[in-house]
Amino acid sequence: MKRISFFLLAVAILAGIVAYMPHASGQSDGDSSPIYGVKIPAGYRDWKLIAVNNLLIPGKVDQLRGQFGNDIAIKAYKEGTLPFPDGATIVAIHWNRVPSEFNNKVLDPAFPGAQSLVVASRMNIQIMVKDSKKYAATGGWGFADFTGEKPGDKALHETCFPCHIPAKDHDYVFAHYSP
């Protein structure tokens, strides 16, 4: 019995160390986010669309955004399952919103003053991965923010969870399904 207890204790300690490791390092290993160790999931641009939205922060941000879900996330959205099950992954692409000179020119005769705004380059992507045990301290979510292939720094990633706390009633996820 003692031996089993010691074994379980050792496993628990090891699990604790492993779970803590990404926090302890606080550094990206190049292709994963600091704190959380989240990588860019393969093929996410082809995932199903959750929602589209537009964020304007005066003088700072003018973005068209699309959130994409893997099959676990999409199923949860469609069935209204909260909290999201482990394995649910959401990737938000943030594109800069710019006027389309071409569209505006051809639309204007029919609709004076028409403004067609389209996406230009990507600004960044943000990722949420659900693992209720691994990320228990942050609502069960691991976060990542990448610009191109490069994850943001630790200071940036320390802002992810606090920013998402107001969305607690929707399991910390701001995006609702666009019908």
Added chain:
Amino acid sequence: MKRISFFLLAVAILAGIVAYMPHASGQSDGDSSPIYGVKIPAGYRDWKLIAVNNLLIPGKVDQLRGQFGNDIAIKAYKEGTLPFPDGATIVAIHWNRVPSEFNNKVLDPAFPGAQSLVVASRMNIQIMVKDSKKYAATGGWGFADFTGEKPGDKALHETCFPCHIPAKDHDYVFAHYSP
């Protein structure tokens, strides 16, 4: 030989009648568009996303839009194939763009004046189906505009192709792939 010629003539006439039928009636049969006879394709909300954009027509329209492609359309976009091959289908969902009171409230302390704009109800959907023979007179595209399950009238559908003519260099399709 005469018999074969007559047979071919009969086939050609019949084909002509069948091809012309949707034009001749000019009426929707309830679940397909007038002029073109295009129906809502099953499952399109789960298709891959082509692009997101935002259309503002002062006093008339404020929409977030998403274009979805079937596999033929997505392949053509990714490979830069123009014109789009027969069978390519694009569905654009037009949602009304509205401020998110919830998001704005929680964002404002960190980003004063922040405006999060999200989708409300759908306004309509628009569909383009490529069939270079059937729709030869309209750039190879059949068009449809549905509000809910109901197709718009003939007068509305008469505006589809003329509106798309300026996008001729992109095979009459305005939407470019959002990277």
